[in-house]
Amino acid sequence: MADLEQKAIGLLRITQIKVLVIDEVHNLLCGSHRDQRVILNTLRFLSNELRMSLVCFGVMEAREAIHGDVQLARRFEAFTLPRWSANQEFEDLIRAALRNLPLRQPSVLTAKSLRHILQATQGLTAGIFTMLNALTIATIENGREQITDDAVLQWTPLIQPEAAYS
Template sequence: MRIMEAIGVQVLVIDEVHNILAGSYREQRVVLNTLRFLSNRLQISLVCFGVNEAREAISGDVQLARRFEQFTLNRWAADEQFEALVASILRNTPLRNPSVLSPNSLRWMLQVTEGITANIFHLINNLAVEAVETGREQICDEAVESWRPEIDMEAAFA
């Protein structure tokens, strides 16, 4: 807490806040009370991310829940914003050669990821690793269109 005060933290970002629900009731209370305490003591804003259960996790503390405005991220659609997202990710992917994808590859990417942001990042990350391992050092249409998600066999048969 002293470090956050010293450096002037203004916003605390917490990802996967839904994981609070994995703890016992007592553990959940500790985490929620800690978040409320930090917010009050440091006079900072809290930004929490998570799946739908994140709302449930935060609602365990009425005072804390009142401080949040909830937003739902929509899935990506085949539009200029999606193209800009992918282009931005590709531009910032540390490969030696530039990666430019065709509209067909972008549509396939959108279909296989179901427009979910985390899946899009996961796909591009996997393609970038493959590009480095093969020495291609770029993500091309052929790599995108031949990519298949890894299947967790244990989860598939659970």
């Protein structure tokens, strides 16, 4: 195990990695207290030894995971992404996402569909992209290759948010 660790550090050093991005860092809390300590110590070591920046993403519990190590916590500034609201930035996001989908026909949505996307996803970025991915898959499967207002208005999430917390 130590051999693999040394090889990994050597590769990171050779490639001169400057930023290590860790997604879903809140999953750290799934491990035992000992496992959490090992991972946090490893992150601090990598940051110190290789002089690399750490960028961690996750839900609110991610802060709790990082704050398990006081020295590591001091290195992070927490940012919370706000929920999207009905404004030009949201429209630009949807327009850009639709433009980049692997569909043969362009998808143009009305204001009513945009409001439905916000309502159905509660304005959460992950929910918005989950919805667009599901709509894309459905439209490819049905051969239409275009996301329509009707498809958006009929879409419902597989899991209702209220049910997830019951």
